[in-house]
Amino acid sequence: MRGLIERLCTSYGPAGREEQVRAAIITEIVKLNESYTVDTLGNLVVHKSAAAGKKILVAAHMDEIGLMVTYIEENGFLRFTNLGGIPPGILWGLRVVFADGLVGVIGQEKIEGTRKPDLKQHYIDIGAADREEAQARVKIGDSAVYFAPVYQAGKRLSAKSLDNRIGCVVLLETLKRLGGLTLPVEVYFAFTVQEEVGLRGARTAAYRLKPDYGLAVDVTRVGDTPEPDFKTGVALGKGPAIKIMDSAVICHPGVTRLMQDVAEKKGIPFQPEVLERGGTDAGAIHLTREGVPSGALSIPCRYIHTPAEMVDLDDVENSIALLTELLKSTDW
Ligand SMILES: [Zn+2]
Missing domain, CATH: 3.40.630.10 (Zn peptidases)
Incomplete structure (x- = not known):
């Protein structure tokens, strides 16, 4: 199993x-x-x-749950929306993977004061230098999911x-x-x-x-x-x-x-x-x-x-x- x-x-x-x-x-x-x-x-x-x-x-x-690309910035970063309940507070530094295996890292803009981060203040970094390079790998409407291994400790399994x-x-x-x-x-x-x-x-x-x-x-x-x-x-x-x-x-x-x-x-x-x-x-x-x-x-x-x-x-x-x-x- x-x-x-x-x-x-x-x-x-x-x-x-x-x-x-x-x-x-x-x-x-x-x-x-x-x-x-x-x-x-x-x-x-x-x-x-x-x-x-x-x-x-x-x-x-x-x-x-997943993240769907909504917009590609001129500098190659991807903006996204949520498919289901993505908790915005945990996203910074997470890796996500697209259908073809492309992996991206989620980054976060500066958050002023004690405000909680919003999905809109995050982006996915796929390592593209600019929009053109990003567009060659990802399209608007593509979705990504968390990229994480399965880990077991005793009876507890995490994935x-x-x-x-x-x-x-x-x-x-x-x-x-x-x-x-x-x-x-x-x-x-x-x-x-x-x-x-x-x-x-x-x-x-x-x-x-x-x-x-x-x-x-x-x-x-x-x-x-x-x-x-x-x-x-x-x-x-x-x-x-x-x-x-x-x-x-x-x-x-x-x-x-x-x-x-x-x-x-x-x-x-x-x-x-x-x-x-x-x-x-x-x-x-x-x-x-x-x-x-x-x-x-x-x-x-x-x-x-x-x-x-x-x-x-x-x-x-x-x-x-x-x-x-x-x-x-x-x-x-
Ligand atoms: Zn469920």
């Missing part, structure tokens, strides 16, 4: 440009002998059918884009463990696009697939670091979080209860999650058509939207165990 995490986290896939990460996931799906479809917007879907069970859509987004490649890993590993089993439910595993810019891929995927239930698999914030900016009991290493609410969904109590029951019955640790800021694909899925009862399984994660997001591998393992058992449950 470590190799899979490494392959997916080092793949390039900002919102709207998911083709490289999608190709990496397709390689894994082919290894598992499963078939797949790619829809109009680019969502990748694996269908595991049952004779006559409820239809469950399990979604994990493939895209990551860029664990949000949400780790969710993609949970889906792929679950798919592998379900193998040739005949499930009591019909499952669509969807690797969605453009979550970071507003849950867009999940919206059209859910419309097309018409599920009876929706389940997002994504990361969630924790409160186990010094002076966290909000109070939550969610911590690394204490099991997957079962979402109750975030800013995009109030999870269906029936789905939440089923998730908790299955976890308790199978002895899988879990944590209740109420996330005050942030949303997942469940936010889009539950509002599809006449409404879809939905829930979410969250992998606790520190330093979300930085180049060094961090998860605990026991939580990843327990997330796979919980998702696998949920899809084998006859209680949907």
Whole structure:
């Protein structure tokens, strides 16, 4: 699994440009002998059918946050805008990489007084001497993502884009463990696009697939670091979080209860999650058509939207165990 995490986290896939990460996931799906479809917007879907069970859509987004070039200065520096939630306070000195492997360094203008830095006061330095040289390498509208290696210390693993490649890993590993089993439910595993810019891929995927239930698999914030900016009991290493609410969904109590029951019955640790800021694909899925009862399984994660997001591998393992058992449950 470590190799899979490494392959997916080092793949390039900002919102709207998911083709490289999608190709990496397709390689894994082919290894598992499963078939797949790619829809109009680019969502990748694996269908595991049952004779006559409820239809469950399990979604994990493939895209990551990124920076899109908006303007090239005369002296060759690139101005950019954000694709999703880029925290401006951490950018100075970070490296970013474009689709073709071109690497740039983020610089920052002088900040007056105690003002917090703004995205507009940053630029990407690709080492070009002037606009002409820069234009030969980069175009307006090109996107970059953080350039960062994967690092493991004990059970803790740190990488860029664990949000949400780790969710993609949970889906792929679950798919592998379900193998040739005949499930009591019909499952669509969807690797969605453009979550970071507003849950867009999940919206059209859910419309097309018409599920009876929706389940997002994504990361969630924790409160186990010094002076966290909000109070939550969610911590690394204490099991997957079962979402109750975030800013995009109030999870269906029936789905939440089923998730908790299955976890308790199978002895899988879990944590209740109420996330005050942030949303997942469940936010889009539950509002599809006449409404879809939905829930979410969250992998606790520190330093979300930085180049060094961090998860605990026991939580990843327990997330796979919980998702696998949920899809084998006859209680949907
Ligand atoms: Zn996410």
